Amino acid sequence: MERQRSPERLVFFSxxxxxxxxxxxxxxxxxxxxxxxxxxxxxxxxxxxxxxxIFSFLLSFAVIGRFWLxxxxxxxHVRAFNTPLVLVNFCWLLTIAVLPxxxxxxxxxxxxxxxxxxxxxxxxxxxxCHTALLFIVRRDPAVHGDAEPxxxxxxxxxxxxxxxxxxAVVVACVRPGFGYYVLLLLALQPLFTxxxxxxxxx
Numbered sequence: 001m002e003r004q005r006s007p008e009r010l011v012f013f014s015x016x017x018x019x020x021x022x023x024x025x026x027x028x029x030x031x032x033x034x035x036x037x038x039x040x041x042x043x044x045x046x047x048x049x050x051x052x053x054i055f056s057f058l059l060s061f062a063v064i065g066r067f068w069l070x071x072x073x074x075x076x077h078v079r080a081f082n083t084p085l086v087l088v089n090f091c092w093l094l095t096i097a098v099l100p101x102x103x104x105x106x107x108x109x110x111x112x113x114x115x116x117x118x119x120x121x122x123x124x125x126x127x128x129c130h131t132a133l134l135f136i137v138r139r140d141p142a143v144h145g146d147a148e149p150x151x152x153x154x155x156x157x158x159x160x161x162x163x164x165x166x167x168a169v170v171v172a173c174v175r176p177g178f179g180y181y182v183l184l185l186l187a188l189q190p191l192f193t194x195x196x197x198x199x200x201x202x
Contacts, residue, residue: 005080010089011072017093018068024100025057025064028107053107059180060103064096067126074130077137079145085136092129095122111177120172120179124165131158161186 032050071092078085102119109115137143138150164185172179 005082007075007078007081007085010081010086011075014071014089014093015068018064018071018096021096021100022061022064025060025103027100028053028104029057050107052110053104056103056107060099063123064099067092067096067130070130071133074133074137077144077147077150079147080143082136082140082143085133085140085143088129088132088136092126092133095126095129098122099126113172113176116172116176116179117169120165120169123183124162124169127158127162127165131162134158 029050032053099122102115102122105115106119134150134155138155144150164182167185168179168182171182
């Protein structure tokens with residue numbers, strides 16, 4: 001494989017974007033401290049009075065961590081990049097970079113329809129990008145080279161995972177607060193990855 005086509009720089013750049021996004025998630029929580037001091041509130045108020053913001057932070061931290069892990073496992077099958085792979089990867093990075101914004105919104109507005117749809121829609125877009133990345137790797141010999149082939153079970157699990165995110169968006173259109181609970185179905189993903197247990201798609 002041509003050295004200039006090595007995916008290492010793309011992976012390192014992606015890791016940096018993910019790290020920045022994870023850092024940005026916590027900023028709204030750090031801003032609570034001077035507000036509490038100015039109001040003369042006790043330190044415990046930072047937790048007891050701000051559980052929606054803490055919940056949204058933890059949820060997005062877990063989601064980004066899951067996406068990052070899946071991204072690395074996809075690139076274990078990549079020996080060289082092509083233009084479609086780079087373009088889809090940048091689309092995925094866009095969803096990661098944007099995620100701190102809807103995360104802050106759900107911490108402030110919780111179950112308002114626009115907020116929930118914005119948040120879940122961002123997650124759906126990220127999952128679609130991951131599925132597209134996987135199928136680019138799966139179908140292009142110039143990309144996967146001599147790497148271990150992507151199994152049918154793993155590819156199917158990506159489609160199912162994206163379907164769960166899509167279902168969450170549909171449910172949120174009707175009952176916004178219930179959209180988050182649909183994400184619990186992602187816990188069933190091991191049922192679709194038994195032949196490749198090391199992978200956790202998102």
